[in-house]
Amino acid sequence: MGFGIMARVEVSAEEAIRWFEEVYKEEIALGDRSLKRIVFMTAEGAKVYTPAQLLEEMRKGTPIGLKNIEIIREYLKWKREREVVQK
Amino acid sequence: MTYVVSLRPNYELATMYGWFWCGKLYNERASLLGYDVIDLAIKNATQDNLLKALDKDPKLIAGVCHGNTDIIVGQDNTLLFRVGDENTKKIVKGRHVWMLSCLAGQKLLPWMVQECGAVTAMGYREEFVFCIDTYPNSIAEPFFRSHFAGIQAFLQGKTARDAFNVTISTFKKYLDDPKVEEAIKPYLLHDMKCAVFYGDPNAKIGGDRVKVAEVTVKLERVEEWGRIVFTVVDSLTEIPIQGAHVVVKHKTKPLEYKGDTDEEGKLVIDGVEIAEYFFTVEKSGYKKATGEIKPEDFK
Numbered sequence: 001m002g003f004g005i006m007a008r009v010e011v012s013a014e015e016a017i018r019w020f021e022e023v024y025k026e027e028i029a030l031g032d033r034s035l036k037r038i039v040f041m042t043a044e045g046a047k048v049y050t051p052a053q054l055l056e057e058m059r060k061g062t063p064i065g066l067k068n069i070e071i072i073r074e075y076l077k078w079k080r081e082r083e084v085v086q087k
Numbered sequence: 088m089t090y091v092v093s094l095r096p097n098y099e100l101a102t103m104y105g106w107f108w109c110g111k112l113y114n115e116r117a118s119l120l121g122y123d124v125i126d127l128a129i130k131n132a133t134q135d136n137l138l139k140a141l142d143k144d145p146k147l148i149a150g151v152c153h154g155n156t157d158i159i160v161g162q163d164n165t166l167l168f169r170v171g172d173e174n175t176k177k178i179v180k181g182r183h184v185w186m187l188s189c190l191a192g193q194k195l196l197p198w199m200v201q202e203c204g205a206v207t208a209m210g211y212r213e214e215f216v217f218c219i220d221t222y223p224n225s226i227a228e229p230f231f232r233s234h235f236a237g238i239q240a241f242l243q244g245k246t247a248r249d250a251f252n253v254t255i256s257t258f259k260k261y262l263d264d265p266k267v268e269e270a271i272k273p274y275l276l277h278d279m280k281c282a283v284f285y286g287d288p289n290a291k292i293g294g295d296r297v298k299v300a301e302v303t304v305k306l307e308r309v310e311e312w313g314r315i316v317f318t319v320v321d322s323l324t325e326i327p328i329q330g331a332h333v334v335v336k337h338k339t340k341p342l343e344y345k346g347d348t349d350e351e352g353k354l355v356i357d358g359v360e361i362a363e364y365f366f367t368v369e370k371s372g373y374k375k376a377t378g379e380i381k382p383e384d385f386k
Contacts, residue, residue, distance in 0.1 A: 043154075045164070074280070
C-alpha cells in the first residue's frame with residue numbers, strides 16, 4: 001500500500017494545438033485527401049472534420065475548435081497526472 | 088420470449104456507422120443470447136414503430152441516434168423521445184433505455200427515470216465524438232465497442248450498474264492499450280467521462296429467455312479422412328453443456344454420425360469422409376442449433 005499526492009497538471013491551449021499538429025502531422029499534410037475524420041455528434045447533427053479542417057477551427061477559435069482544444073487538454077492532463085502518480 | 092428494441096437510423100455519416108455497429112454489437116449479440124430483437128432500422132426508426140413495439144413489452148430499448156439535451160431523434164431527424172412528451176412517457180415506463188445519443192444525458196434521460204418510470208437510462212451528457220477512416224472498421228471500433236460492451240454485459244445478466252461499469256472499463260482498456268492509436272485517445276477519454284447512468288443500479292433485464300447453446304466446430308484433416316470436433320457451451324454462462332445430442336448428416340449420401348457431448352461439452356467424430364454435411368445440436372431446455380460443414384473447411 002502506498003501514499004500518493006494528487007498531481008495538478010495544467011495544459012495550455014497552445015500546447016494542445018501543438019500536440020494535435022504533431023500526432024496528426026501526416027493527415028494534416030494530406031488535407032482533404034486524408035481518410036481520417038473526426039465526427040462530433042452534436043445537437044445539430046453530425047459535424048465531420050478532416051484533421052486539417054479541425055486544426056484550422058482550433059486556430060480560429062471557433063466553438064468546435066475550442067471544444068477540440070478542451071478535449072485534448074483534458075487528455076494531456078489525464079495522461080500526465082497518471083505518469084506523475086506512477087513515478 | 089424477452090424482447091429488446093434496437094433503434095438504428097441511417098441517413099448520414101454518423102448514423103451510418105451507428106447503424107452498422109449497433110447491428111453487429113447489439114442485435115447479433117442479443118439474438119445469440121436468446122432475446123428477440125425488434126429491429127427498428129433505417130426508415131423503421133420512428134416513434135410510431137416504437138409505440139407498436141410496446142405490444143411485445145420489450146425490456147430494453149437501445150440504439151445509436153442523434154440527440155440534444157431534451158430530445159432524441161430517429162430516421163431523418165423525426166422525433167423518438169422528448170422531455171414532456173406523453174408518448175415518450177408511455178414508451179419508456181418500466182423499461183431500460185440505453186442510447187448512444189449526445190447531450191441527452193443532461194436532461195432527457197434523467198427525466199425518463201425520475202418522471203416517466205423508466206427503470207434505468209444510460210447515455211452521454213456531452214457530444215459523443217468518434218474517429219473514422221474507412222467504413223465501417225478500424226479506428227471507429229473502440230468507440231462503439233466500449234459503448235456496447237455495457238449493453239452486452241446487461242444482456243448477459245449483469246446488474247445495470249455493473250454493466251455500465253463494463254462500458255467504462257472497456258474505454259479504459261482501449262486508453263491503456265499501446266496498440267490503439269494515440270490520435271483517437273483524447274476522444275475515447277472524453278466519451279468515457281461524459282457517459283452517465285440513471286436509475287436502479289441493481290436492476291437486471293428480466294423475463295424468460297430461451298437458453299442458447301453456442302456451438303464451435305473444428306475440422307481437421309487426418310490423411311484422407313476428416314475429424315470433426317464439436318464444443319458446446321451455454322452462450323450466457325459459457326459453461327460446457329454435457330449431453331448435447333449431435334447429429335451430422337451427409338448432404339447427398341445416406342451417411343450419418345451421432346453422439347453426445349462429454350463433461351467438457353466436447354464431441355469428437357473421427358474418420359469421416361471429407362464431404363459436405365448438415366449438423367444439428369439438441370439439448371433439452373436449449374434452442375436447437377444447426378449448421379453446415381464444407382469439404383474445404385477440413386484443414
